[in-house]
Amino acid sequence: MNQTSQTTEEFIIPKNEIRLTDGTTFHSYRTEGSLCMHHEEFDYKQGIAKIRKPWIEKRESRGDKNFSQMYYARRGEITEEMRFVAMRENVSPEFVMNEVKIGRAIIPSNKNHLELEPMIIGKKFLVKVNANIGNSAISSSIEEEVEKLRWALRWGSDTVMDLSTGKNIHETREWIIRNSPAPIGTVPLYQALEKVKGKAENLNIDVYLETLIEQAEQGVDYFTIHAGVLHDYVRLTEKRVTGIVSRGGSIMARWCLHHKKENFLYEHFDRINEVMKKYGVSYSLGDGLRPGCIADANDEAQFAELRTLGELTKKAWEEDVQVMVEGPGHVPLHLIEENVRLQSELCNEAPFYTLGPLVTDIAPGYDHITSAIGAAMIAWHGTAMLCYVTPKEHLGLPNKQDVKDGMIAYKIAAHAADLAKGHPGAQERDNLLSKARFEFRWEDQFALSLDPELAQSYHDETLPQDGMKKAHFCSMCGPHFCSMHLTQELRKEEASRK
Amino acid sequence: MNQTSQTTEEFIIPKNEIRLTDGTTFHSYRTEGSLCMHHEEFDYKQGIAKIRKPWIEKRESRGDKNFSQMYYARRGEITEEMRFVAMRENVSPEFVMNEVKIGRAIIPSNKNHLELEPMIIGKKFLVKVNANIGNSAISSSIEEEVEKLRWALRWGSDTVMDLSTGKNIHETREWIIRNSPAPIGTVPLYQALEKVKGKAENLNIDVYLETLIEQAEQGVDYFTIHAGVLHDYVRLTEKRVTGIVSRGGSIMARWCLHHKKENFLYEHFDRINEVMKKYGVSYSLGDGLRPGCIADANDEAQFAELRTLGELTKKAWEEDVQVMVEGPGHVPLHLIEENVRLQSELCNEAPFYTLGPLVTDIAPGYDHITSAIGAAMIAWHGTAMLCYVTPKEHLGLPNKQDVKDGMIAYKIAAHAADLAKGHPGAQERDNLLSKARFEFRWEDQFALSLDPELAQSYHDETLPQDGMKKAHFCSMCGPHFCSMHLTQELRKEEASRK
Numbered sequence A, B: 001m002n003q004t005s006q007t008t009e010e011f012i013i014p015k016n017e018i019r020l021t022d023g024t025t026f027h028s029y030r031t032e033g034s035l036c037m038h039h040e041e042f043d044y045k046q047g048i049a050k051i052r053k054p055w056i057e058k059r060e061s062r063g064d065k066n067f068s069q070m071y072y073a074r075r076g077e078i079t080e081e082m083r084f085v086a087m088r089e090n091v092s093p094e095f096v097m098n099e100v101k102i103g104r105a106i107i108p109s110n111k112n113h114l115e116l117e118p119m120i121i122g123k124k125f126l127v128k129v130n131a132n133i134g135n136s137a138i139s140s141s142i143e144e145e146v147e148k149l150r151w152a153l154r155w156g157s158d159t160v161m162d163l164s165t166g167k168n169i170h171e172t173r174e175w176i177i178r179n180s181p182a183p184i185g186t187v188p189l190y191q192a193l194e195k196v197k198g199k200a201e202n203l204n205i206d207v208y209l210e211t212l213i214e215q216a217e218q219g220v221d222y223f224t225i226h227a228g229v230l231h232d233y234v235r236l237t238e239k240r241v242t243g244i245v246s247r248g249g250s251i252m253a254r255w256c257l258h259h260k261k262e263n264f265l266y267e268h269f270d271r272i273n274e275v276m277k278k279y280g281v282s283y284s285l286g287d288g289l290r291p292g293c294i295a296d297a298n299d300e301a302q303f304a305e306l307r308t309l310g311e312l313t314k315k316a317w318e319e320d321v322q323v324m325v326e327g328p329g330h331v332p333l334h335l336i337e338e339n340v341r342l343q344s345e346l347c348n349e350a351p352f353y354t355l356g357p358l359v360t361d362i363a364p365g366y367d368h369i370t371s372a373i374g375a376a377m378i379a380w381h382g383t384a385m386l387c388y389v390t391p392k393e394h395l396g397l398p399n400k401q402d403v404k405d406g407m408i409a410y411k412i413a414a415h416a417a418d419l420a421k422g423h424p425g426a427q428e429r430d431n432l433l434s435k436a437r438f439e440f441r442w443e444d445q446f447a448l449s450l451d452p453e454l455a456q457s458y459h460d461e462t463l464p465q466d467g468m469k470k471a472h473f474c475s476m477c478g479p480h481f482c483s484m485h486l487t488q489e490l491r492k493e494e495a496s497r498k
């Protein structure tokens, strides 16, 4: 797989290029950006190219006050960001503008994230995948976090959330943003809580807004904000098996109960809106009351919050601020569709962004699989972006291998959904790979697969010889029982008879 | 996890027992049988206990001519096998008898497989998983194959297919059966082909029946028989991207085209029926024309064969022979339901037994995941048994780790479907595990998971200290941001306020 790009008068669009031995070339969506960062000497302190600088300067010089893409879309202005994503997704800029205008898609793009190569999240576009990175109490260095970012993008992450909660979170975030061609999301509540020394009851709108501005200044593209965890809803979680499993949700619940007051994020949503507008940050309305196990799926608490998120979506839209809405979590297969349907109705088709969901609780250590099943289903029904789950979910902080395993499982889920939705062109890669498989072009089959090295190593485990890369069988069925070889022989004989 | 069993006057029912630290005990379905074979000194040449000996002797002494469970069910006789599976599945023997009678469930049980601890396959019962074992040209020893059998059962395989095609296949099969408490399936065509020195055109009904009888004598419980690959259907595969990908299908297609005659398995189905009756073997009607890639899914060839399988199901039932029907393969998410619906209609609800299906072709090396997604979906819609796919699919012969990885992915898929179908009791394990998770009973969480050792090792990677098995957090979110800990604190405070 080579990095390549489509260079137009205006843009350099990142693409991967796969050249096949039959002369075909296949291009795929590239999340690593147009600049390859994967060389040894890469120094994160340089950051990457600031391709949006001229775009933003133009808007600032004319005195824009709202930097949201929805604001521009509603004024009928096709931005560079819209043209960029249109080329990435092979659709017209007008189509992009319209989807953003009606709120069915968002282009998360803080005006201060000048390194961003824009991408779009919405059900009419390719299904996207988000990877979470960030240290916890067991800290890792800034360099390690930047490396994790690059690693996640390497395996196809479309957006990355920095969920750091440890030390140096400001500086870590700075270098993540300066090195990311992909949108970066955060949960500002985590840093706000650090500012009040971990005491949830000491939180208030001022320290929160201060944090919001600090992070927006750095260039965070979307914020998870738990404004839907209302005071009244907390009691709805009392009978749950696993209570509140969102960190942000449990912090806000604690605040509400302690003060016997309404969630200050809900109460001061207007002030939050102002920050979002000013920087062009998008909402990722957090589902603080998402179910944490099969038993709690689709319960009253979850759907009460979802209704509030629908209300907040409208409020955000009144100010032309872009919104996506977060979803569960843990949901059995038969209850998945209801989640998408309700979210779509209550939030007027604002993009849905779900964590999995896991379709069973009984396989810790394999939750990338339990959740890829739910993720494929929910994305098929209309979820626009999937937050990945790694094999370490519920058990510990993921390492590099876990990040990769989670990403691959989710690229599979997202692609399966694109196929099922009949997304134009989605099946091309499947068809090319299957054709290569049938024609025993092993090298092409490997090259087209999501993880070429692994596919080849599996093949080579039993048949490492170079000649076997042309063999008309593999060790699975062996030379005498290779059905594809038998079919080929059949076709040849039939052809010669005609 | 301990092996245990439920001992009644009549039977010893195999079960797994998990004792939790809160005093609860959880019992789960055990596929390894009532005798633990996992000790060092185990000698496969002894075989395991022949629990069905008295049951079969009784039937032989009274001169039964048909040993099919459907035969007994239709006469209103509740057999030991039916009582055994009723206890395993926690339903009434009458219910089992009725499901077998109407053909909606089968109990594969050759009268010569005396070691069998009966199990049932049907959509009203727990979803089952089959593992394929067997050597290919790269041969392995008999001992290795018996070890693979035990390994597959260890990870929860409900039935095992021996797909050996190499040397010593008779003897290998013998020892697999003599050591298996689970039903064993084969594809007799493979051995028949060896008998005619690999020349498909030299096959005929006599050598086939001879092979069938040889294998039935040994005790094979179900035969995959590709009697639906009709002469006329072969041309329907001409335009396919990957042609015919079933080994049996491609062999029969070759035979038909060579002789310009109808498939001899179809033509002589009555004679095959006679063997099935005599030994009580069940059909697994092979889908020789299943799609081998997304592009070929749900095509004319596939559904033409399915109609013929429906016709053959009726023929088998006329002789009281049990039937299940094999299904695909490679199917995108949105075409999965149609497969189940058509199969159910055309085959009058005879159990469906599908291979995956894979929902995309682009991830060789990860096809246990691409196919677990399809498997969960198709089982939810009514597939009774899932044939697993390992990470090595399309690339090579699976090793032990691949067998385990494939099995776990499929236990997840099967269980997810049981949950979605609302199978009674299916959610108990999820609920117990989630409760243990919420209460930070780490040891219990590990014990209840599908792979306790792996779950524990993932946890211990960052927090290996013994004290951490009681800690109210893990390294994923860290001590200050553990949402479950925060919820617990909240509940405590609320309780103290009341």
Ligand code: SF4
Residues within 6 Å of the ligand: A472, A473, A474, A475, A476, A477, A478, A479, A481, A482, A483, A484, A485, B393, B394, B395, B396
């Ligand atoms: S031997 Fe089997 S798995 Fe390998 S290429 Fe041939 S048909 Fe495919």
Ligand code: SF4
Residues within 6 Å of the ligand: A393, A394, A395, A396, B472, B473, B474, B475, B476, B477, B478, B479, B481, B482, B483, B484, B485
């Ligand atoms: S730290 Fe996070 S993953 Fe670990 S037990 Fe607590 S809530 Fe669960």
